[in-house]
């Protein structure tokens with residue numbers, strides 16, 4: 132919410148795409164294409180042929196927000212809906228990333 136914070140965290144598209152690729156390997160999916168463009172009403176979309184498009188405004192969002200959006204879209208290459216499996220996988224990957232393990 133603090134603008135000074137988000138400004139510092141703006142990252143170029145290339146870095147973002149590398150982030151997505153890294154996550155894709157971790158999750159075990161291969162997006163055909165990763166694109167960034169300005170979107171009006173959502174942060175990302177995933178087409179059935181494996182193309183991921185992210186709203187370029189996501190580059191201005193905090194790391195944790197980006198991570199969630201990235202994992203969300205990549206998981207759709209595995210699970211097309213938002214069912215129980217999807218939610219469990221979301222939790223698993225995001226929890227692992229936080230360096231959790233106490234539970």
Ligand SMILES: [Zn+2]
Nearest residue numbers: 203207212213
């Ligand atoms: Zn979704």
